[in-house]
Amino acid sequence: MITAGIDMGTQSVKVVILKDNKVLAQSSVFSGFDPAAAATEAFNKALEKAELTKSDLQYFIATGAGADMAPFHNSTISMMGADAKAATFLFPTARTIVDVGAEEARAVKCDENGVMQSFVVNERCAAGAGTFIETMARALEVEVEEMGPLALKAETASPINATCVIFGESDVVTLIHRQESKPEIARAIYDAMAERITSMVQRLGVTPDVVLIGGVAKDVGLVASLKRKLGIELLIPENPEFAGALGAALIAARKAGGASK
Amino acid sequence: MTQKEIENLRNTIKTASLKVISENIARMKKTSPNRPEIMQYFDEMANLFGQREKEIKELQDQGKKVIGYLCMFAPVELILAADAIPVRVGSGWYDPAKQGDKIVPVEVCPIVRSTIGTKMIGLSPFLEMSDVIINPPTCDGMTKLGEILSDQKSIWTLSAPRIKDDPQSLIFWKEEIKAMKKKIEGLTGVKITAKRLRAAIELRQKASLAFRRLQDVRKISPVIMGRDAMLVSQTITWDDTQRWTEKTMMLCDELERRVKQEEWACSPSNPRVMITGTPMFWPDNWKIPHLVEEAKPQGLIAADELCSGDRILYDPVGVDEWTGSDMLSAVAEKYLMASTCPCFTSADGNEDRINWLLDRIKEFKIDGVIYYTVRGCMLYAMEYARVKRILDKMNVPIYYLDTEYTREDVGQIKTRIEAFMEMLDTRVQLSRGTQP
Numbered sequence: 001m002i003t004a005g006i007d008m009g010t011q012s013v014k015v016v017i018l019k020d021n022k023v024l025a026q027s028s029v030f031s032g033f034d035p036a037a038a039a040t041e042a043f044n045k046a047l048e049k050a051e052l053t054k055s056d057l058q059y060f061i062a063t064g065a066g067a068d069m070a071p072f073h074n075s076t077i078s079m080m081g082a083d084a085k086a087a088t089f090l091f092p093t094a095r096t097i098v099d100v101g102a103e104e105a106r107a108v109k110c111d112e113n114g115v116m117q118s119f120v121v122n123e124r125c126a127a128g129a130g131t132f133i134e135t136m137a138r139a140l141e142v143e144v145e146e147m148g149p150l151a152l153k154a155e156t157a158s159p160i161n162a163t164c165v166i167f168g169e170s171d172v173v174t175l176i177h178r179q180e181s182k183p184e185i186a187r188a189i190y191d192a193m194a195e196r197i198t199s200m201v202q203r204l205g206v207t208p209d210v211v212l213i214g215g216v217a218k219d220v221g222l223v224a225s226l227k228r229k230l231g232i233e234l235l236i237p238e239n240p241e242f243a244g245a246l247g248a249a250l251i252a253a254r255k256a257g258g259a260s261k
Numbered sequence: 262m263t264q265k266e267i268e269n270l271r272n273t274i275k276t277a278s279l280k281v282i283s284e285n286i287a288r289m290k291k292t293s294p295n296r297p298e299i300m301q302y303f304d305e306m307a308n309l310f311g312q313r314e315k316e317i318k319e320l321q322d323q324g325k326k327v328i329g330y331l332c333m334f335a336p337v338e339l340i341l342a343a344d345a346i347p348v349r350v351g352s353g354w355y356d357p358a359k360q361g362d363k364i365v366p367v368e369v370c371p372i373v374r375s376t377i378g379t380k381m382i383g384l385s386p387f388l389e390m391s392d393v394i395i396n397p398p399t400c401d402g403m404t405k406l407g408e409i410l411s412d413q414k415s416i417w418t419l420s421a422p423r424i425k426d427d428p429q430s431l432i433f434w435k436e437e438i439k440a441m442k443k444k445i446e447g448l449t450g451v452k453i454t455a456k457r458l459r460a461a462i463e464l465r466q467k468a469s470l471a472f473r474r475l476q477d478v479r480k481i482s483p484v485i486m487g488r489d490a491m492l493v494s495q496t497i498t499w500d501d502t503q504r505w506t507e508k509t510m511m512l513c514d515e516l517e518r519r520v521k522q523e524e525w526a527c528s529p530s531n532p533r534v535m536i537t538g539t540p541m542f543w544p545d546n547w548k549i550p551h552l553v554e555e556a557k558p559q560g561l562i563a564a565d566e567l568c569s570g571d572r573i574l575y576d577p578v579g580v581d582e583w584t585g586s587d588m589l590s591a592v593a594e595k596y597l598m599a600s601t602c603p604c605f606t607s608a609d610g611n612e613d614r615i616n617w618l619l620d621r622i623k624e625f626k627i628d629g630v631i632y633y634t635v636r637g638c639m640l641y642a643m644e645y646a647r648v649k650r651i652l653d654k655m656n657v658p659i660y661y662l663d664t665e666y667t668r669e670d671v672g673q674i675k676t677r678i679e680a681f682m683e684m685l686d687t688r689v690q691l692s693r694g695t696q697p
Contacts, residue, residue: 065673079680080680080684081683115687115691116683116687117684119660119680
């Protein structure tokens with residue numbers, strides 16, 4: 001059975017194509033100004049990689065902030081539901097899933113079947129999400145990819161109190177004026193972010209194992225800070241940014257009557 | 262702002278609001294295409310710039326007084342007994358909050374900011390027509406709101422104690438109610454005799470009875486969408502009590518008939534949701550109820566614990582002896598002891614609210630609770646942890662949803678509500694043994 005999931009994220013569109021619970025292909029395209037067009041592009045790319053055509057798909061589920069804009073999907077599923085499904089598929093021991101995306105961070109609790117039990121989302125504030133790192137990288141005049149490795153070089157941390165991106169930025173400017181080093185500032189930024197995410201996850205309750213997914217899970221700086229703040233090991237899949245699309249594809253397989261748990 | 266600018270702004274917002282009102286109703290009709298015909302009465306009453314405004318204006322021209330109130334502690338029976346017209350005047354309009362920002366910081370609760378803004382531009386007919394406004398300083402926002410409005414309106418502060426179960430609280434509160442009675446008599450020139458008070462109490466008791474009848478059908482079946490029932494409950498805060506009661510009774514007749522025929526407003530397998538938290542005022546702040554009942558999977562708001570909804574009429578005044586002083590005591594007791602407002606505290610927290618929630622969850626077979634607050638609503642926000650702890654123990658899912666007086670976050674909120682509905686739906690299906 002062949003199914004697909006599409007994650008219409010705020011920054012990029014991700015597609016995963018599954019055959020009998022094995023990933024055949026995945027693709028990611030920048031959402032840009034026309035998410036629907038980006039979705040079609042990502043979808044076609046994935047089909048091409050998998051050497052399939054649209055008619056080979058038995059079921060297609062959309063998730064993500066712009067799920068309704070996805071082309072020709074059979075149904076939609078919440079991001080939290082998709083997160084839970086993907087995480088327990090990748091790590092059967094997963095009970096708490098932390099998903100940090102471009103504009104949103106969330107945490108989901110689930111049972112052994114990957115059924116969501118409860119969830120929390122960061123409240124109207126991007127200080128716990130990927131955009132924060134991008135804004136701060138600009139303030140430090142470094143590439144966003146350099147931020148993580150830079151933070152790992154820091155010896156101490158200068159605490160900043162980021163309650164929102166804008167205040168965070170002015171805090172960083174204060175550190176720059178104090179002539180703190182870039183690694184220290186980068187570390188401070190990740191610590192502040194991790195603090196926000198940690199308090200959110202703790203409100204939900206931390207049940208191990210904890211899985212970290214979403215594009216920001218690839219950022220070594222955040223991962224280090226988050227491990228420190230949560231005081232717990234984090235399981236991170238190989239392609240954390242595709243977890244949402246994977247979850248949607250897995251649920252599609254179940255809906256189409258497949259063998260997925 | 263110049264007078265001209267104020268007028269322009271008022272007209273713009275009023276036009277937009279009329280559109281919102283009719284869109285709200287259209288959305289409610291769309292969800293429930295075979296809505297009882299009698300709902301049309303409440304739809305018309307929902308027009309805040311419609312028939313009721315004219316009616317009150319006429320009564321006022323004939324010499325009747327209009328008494329506005331900002332919170333449910335205002336003793337409506339005393340207002341009615343003095344032949345005055347009670348109207349609740351807290352604002353449910355989003356746009357005037359921006360005007361309020363000119364006076365108070367954005368951190369302040371949007372209901373307060375919007376009520377200030379509403380007064381600044383003269384948007385609310387009921388607020389404008391009020392001869393006086395009763396303001397119980399229940400939360401910090403309400404405490405200062407009265408002061409700010411007092412520049413333009415006469416305000417009567419009605420001080421509610423914060424600890425219910427201390428005997429001295431009730432003594433104090435009864436004195437407050439007595440003083441309020443004198444003020445009302447002074448304004449209206451009508452002496453609140455025992456006969457008048459009894460008639461007013463009985464009038465409201467009948468309204469409570471009608472409301473309880475509506476509750477009873479909602480308990481057992483999805484015969485009416487939550488939004489429709491919420492609108493019915495809320496309209497009594499500006500409608501004529503007797504007429505409202507008659508119309509609600511007619512609605513109940515129809516709903517009871519439908520229960521017998523099993524004519525449902527939505528699928529009986531929909532998750533049954535209860536909303537608790539900050540009051541939700543018509544017309545703009547209807548976004549959460551819309552999203553719940555338009556969600557995929559669809560939820561049904563089976564009950565609420567809102568002082569803008571089920572709490573308004575749930576508890577009637579209970580009188581033992583129909584003497585003047587007993588009745589006045591009974592009025593005072595109802596407004597204090599039956600209230601589940603988070604302004605109260607005790608050694609066990611706001612225990613009455615928790616018990617209220619637990620009872621209602623059982624009675625209305627609630628599958629999940631949405632705990633709703635607006636930014637700056639400290640009391641409800643702070644009480645969440647305690648409520649959650651208890652509901653967690655009972656294995657009742659609860660979701661905390663905070664928002665603002667804005668339309669911009671509808672996308673985000675929709676995502677969350679749909680995820681919560683999906684979760685409840687899965688639980689409901691699993692508990693019935695059907696694989697979702």
